[in-house]
Amino acid sequence: xTTLELLSEAVASGKSKDAKxxxxxxLDEGTAPVEIVDRALVPAMxxxxxxxxxxxxxxxxxxxxxxxxxxxxxxxxxxxxxxxxTPKYTAVIGTxxxxxxxxxxxxxxxxxxxxxxxxxxxxxxxSPAKFVAAVVEHKAQLVGLSALLTTTMPAIVETVxxxxxxxxxxxxxxxxxxxxxxxxxxxxxxxGYAPDAGSAVDRAQALVGAA
Amino acid sequence: xxxxxxxxxxxxxxxxxxxxxxVAKANFGVxxxxxxxxxxxxxxxxxxxxxxxxxxxxxxxxRIGGGMVYPELNFTLPTMDVSAATMPLxxxxxxxxxxxxLRRAGELxxxxxxxxxxxxxxxxxxxxxxxxxxxxxxEGMEAARQSHGLRSALRMTPNDNREFxxxxxxxxxxxxxxxxxxxEGSAEAGxxxxxxxxxxxxxxxxxxxxxxxxxxxxxxxxxxxxxxxAFLWERLCVIARAHGAVxxxxxxxxxxxxxxxxxxxxxxxxxxxxxxxxxxxxxxLVCYEHGAVGPGKDCGYENPILKAITxxxxxxxxxxAACAHLSPLGNIAAAYADTWSNESVQNIKLLGGMAxxxxxxxxxxxxxxxNRALGEGRESALTLRRWLVDSDAGLDxxxxxxxxxxxxAIATAIVDAPDHYRAGLAAARCALRRLKxxxxxxxxxxxxxxxxFLDSMERQLDELPDAEGDFIEQQMALADPAKxxxxxxxx
Ligand code: B1M
Numbered sequence: 001x002t003t004l005e006l007l008s009e010a011v012a013s014g015k016s017k018d019a020k021x022x023x024x025x026x027l028d029e030g031t032a033p034v035e036i037v038d039r040a041l042v043p044a045m046x047x048x049x050x051x052x053x054x055x056x057x058x059x060x061x062x063x064x065x066x067x068x069x070x071x072x073x074x075x076x077x078x079x080x081x082x083x084x085x086t087p088k089y090t091a092v093i094g095t096x097x098x099x100x101x102x103x104x105x106x107x108x109x110x111x112x113x114x115x116x117x118x119x120x121x122x123x124x125x126x127s128p129a130k131f132v133a134a135v136v137e138h139k140a141q142l143v144g145l146s147a148l149l150t151t152t153m154p155a156i157v158e159t160v161x162x163x164x165x166x167x168x169x170x171x172x173x174x175x176x177x178x179x180x181x182x183x184x185x186x187x188x189x190x191x192g193y194a195p196d197a198g199s200a201v202d203r204a205q206a207l208v209g210a211a
Numbered sequence: 212x213x214x215x216x217x218x219x220x221x222x223x224x225x226x227x228x229x230x231x232x233x234v235a236k237a238n239f240g241v242x243x244x245x246x247x248x249x250x251x252x253x254x255x256x257x258x259x260x261x262x263x264x265x266x267x268x269x270x271x272x273x274r275i276g277g278g279m280v281y282p283e284l285n286f287t288l289p290t291m292d293v294s295a296a297t298m299p300l301x302x303x304x305x306x307x308x309x310x311x312x313l314r315r316a317g318e319l320x321x322x323x324x325x326x327x328x329x330x331x332x333x334x335x336x337x338x339x340x341x342x343x344x345x346x347x348x349x350e351g352m353e354a355a356r357q358s359h360g361l362r363s364a365l366r367m368t369p370n371d372n373r374e375f376x377x378x379x380x381x382x383x384x385x386x387x388x389x390x391x392x393x394x395e396g397s398a399e400a401g402x403x404x405x406x407x408x409x410x411x412x413x414x415x416x417x418x419x420x421x422x423x424x425x426x427x428x429x430x431x432x433x434x435x436x437x438x439x440x441a442f443l444w445e446r447l448c449v450i451a452r453a454h455g456a457v458x459x460x461x462x463x464x465x466x467x468x469x470x471x472x473x474x475x476x477x478x479x480x481x482x483x484x485x486x487x488x489x490x491x492x493x494x495x496l497v498c499y500e501h502g503a504v505g506p507g508k509d510c511g512y513e514n515p516i517l518k519a520i521t522x523x524x525x526x527x528x529x530x531x532a533a534c535a536h537l538s539p540l541g542n543i544a545a546a547y548a549d550t551w552s553n554e555s556v557q558n559i560k561l562l563g564g565m566a567x568x569x570x571x572x573x574x575x576x577x578x579x580x581x582n583r584a585l586g587e588g589r590e591s592a593l594t595l596r597r598w599l600v601d602s603d604a605g606l607d608x609x610x611x612x613x614x615x616x617x618x619x620a621i622a623t624a625i626v627d628a629p630d631h632y633r634a635g636l637a638a639a640r641c642a643l644r645r646l647k648x649x650x651x652x653x654x655x656x657x658x659x660x661x662x663x664f665l666d667s668m669e670r671q672l673d674e675l676p677d678a679e680g681d682f683i684e685q686q687m688a689l690a691d692p693a694k695x696x697x698x699x700x701x702x
Contacts, residue, residue, distance in 0.1 A: 055477045056660070057660075058423070058477070058478060058479050058480055058660075059421050059473070059478045059479055060421065060422050060423040060479065063421060063422060098332060098333065100332075100374055100375065102417070103417055103420075103421075103469065103473070106417075106421075107478070123377070124377075125375060149331060149332075150287065150288055150289055150290045150291070150557055151287075151288055151290075151291060151292065151293050151331045151332075151333070153290045154290070154291065154292040155292075179290065184290075196476070
């Protein structure tokens with residue numbers, strides 16, 4: 001097995017210490033940081049995401065892999081940054097104003113991170129203005145809005161309006177949450193909808209043209 | 212002042228002169244021994260729907276837990292904003308819901324009904340909105356009483372908005388004050404049963420669930436949650452007494468039901484959600500230690516354990532709550548119900564009529580069946596209970612820990628423990644043991660990929676210290692300090 005294959009396996013099985021050591025070994029062998037990310041870390045998380053989507057593993061098992069990925073990245077990020085390399089896509093995500101439900105939104109954020117999106121998580125109870133400001137500040141290609149209450153679905157509408165008013169069609173908008181439907185997404189002019197965290201990754205990649 | 216809702220055989224203490232502010236400042240930072248030291252219902256065969264050793268008699272004479280199960284109807288708004296501008300429309304929804312549902316209740320000759328008004332956050336943030344709806348509901352209920360003799364009681368459940376502040380501020384501030392104001396106003400207006408889905412400790416619990424971390428689950432619920440419940444319920448019961456209402460009960464919704472919904476979506480193992488449920492009984496128990504008298508809040512699937520410990524009546528929900536969330540407890544939950552609820556349904560049109568009215572009808576028929584069984588005598592009631600229990604129990608670990616035998620075993624483990632921390636530990640161990648035994652004996656289905664979690668949970672419990680002080684120190688070192696304020700819990 002090559003170092004990158006071993007690294008991929010260590011991340012997928014959540015072995016943080018091994019992952020870090022293998023990143024160091026790959027660097028010592030002269031592998032470029034961006035290659036380590038693209039050829040070992042991203043495929044590892046993609047396979048973990050796939051297993052999760054197919055109900056083969058649970059969230060805690062996925063989180064262990066995500067932590068191993070984070071450990072591995074801690075060695076690579078400064079080098080990538082120094083070389084001016086950042087993740088290709090940035091996504092802003094949050095639960096809309098008046099709503100505190102965040103578990104579903106957190107899962108979507110985890111899955112997006114695993115697919116190598118840079119994710120700016122604004123938390124819960126996020127005002128439309130804050131969404132717009134974050135999209136502008138981070139030059140996001142994608143913004144995700146989550147709502148769980150029937151009485152905060154109108155806040156999705158307001159946020160979509162504010163984003164369109166602020167940055168027009170430059171950013172793709174994806175919506176989700178238990179009471180949200182594809183029909184609602186279509187009616188309010190969102191670009192995408194996903195019923196669960198697994199499909200939220202495919203949808204996000206399709207929206208930004210990464211798929 | 213209204214005539215009090217008085218638990219049978221007791222009078223509500225207090226003369227109405229106490230104020231929320233005047234509650235003596237207890238030191239909730241130190242561990243307090245459990246108040247209940249033995250079970251009110253020690254035998255599994257005495258745990259039964261419609262029957263509680265300490266029933267509650269309401270103003271209009273509903274004897275909750277006194278030999279009959281009543282429907283408890285809950286409803287919410289369809290997709291819409293709640294603001295000053297939309298309040299006329301909001302009011303119209305609630306007016307229509309109450310008159311239509313109670314008309315049907317009258318037609319079905321239900322012997323009585325509990326109406327729950329669970330607000331949405333803006334109605335607690337602006338108590339005037341919530342109070343307007345309380346008055347509409349009470350008027351509708353009174354009109355139904357006068358026109359067709361329908362007896363009812365209003366359960367008022369304001370939102371626990373304290374977590375709008377991050378990290379949550381639990382004991383003071385705008386969110387606390389508005390919540391207290393809505394409780395006061397509602398009780399004064401005539402809401403008889405005060406409830407809440409309190410969130411103390413939840414700011415650490417969500418992550419504990421995601422990581423399947425039992426140490427943090429117990430810390431969130433049995434250290435933080437328990438302290439917050441003591442603080443909160445001491446004050447809610449003062450409000451209740453001042454207005455001739457009662458503190459009915461709380462629920463570990465944000466804990467146990469979050470786990471259940473996550474398990475239902477295959478995010479976390481069902482065996483883990485089952486153990487979380489057992490632990491959650493310790494947290495919810497605290498409201499009864501501080502004066503709540505039932506009926507416990509409907510979404511507390513830990514309620515059967517609390518019924519066994521306290522003897523108080525409990526609201527339960529099951530298959531009739533599929534409109535709000537899915538669960539593996541559709542039938543078994545009814546085995547213990549003193550009121551039978553639908554959790555929450557939007558006011559939308561279904562083919563049979565408006566959704567709340569349709570749900571009222573479903574609840575009414577379920578209650579008729581249970582009441583028929585009760586009417587035939589103990590043997591018939593226990594037969595129906597057996598069917599309710601056995602049809603769910605072997606199919607899901609969360610159902611298994613709610614069999615009458617599991618309930619009594621977990622309740623016993625709790626009351627035998629010296630303090631809330633060790634009660635949480637004991638509840639978890641007991642639930643785990645019962646799951647393992649039932650699976651080994653072929654009585655409970657657990658999918659293979661979950662089996663490893665039984666051992667890993669046991670290992671986690673083995674690593675927790677025996678003394679609460681050591682445990683708190685250990686877990687505080689692990690918890691994210693940015694997420695919670697220990698001083699808000701008296702730590
Ligand atoms: C950007 O793109 C995307 C794409 C996909 C996206 C996405 C974004 N966001 C989500 N998805 C999708 O992917 C996720 C993963 O697969 C999925 O996310 P979900 O969030 O659906 O799924 C999660 C993984 C697990 N599911 C959940 O976490 C939600 C489960 C239920 C039971 C629920 C929970 C757990 C909670 N709650 Co709340 N709660 C309910 C929920 C019932 C339900 N049917 O959803 C609901 C939504 N709550 C309700 C209510 C009433 C309330 N809740 C409240 C509070 C809470 C808790 C704090 C106790 C807890 C939240 C914990 C948390 N940190 O989020 C209160 C409001 C708080 C507030 N201000 O927001 C309160 C008002 C209750 C009260 N008495 O105060 C009801 C809504 C009623 C209505 N009018 O709409 C409710 C249907 C339950 C009920 N009572 O019937 C998909 O939807």
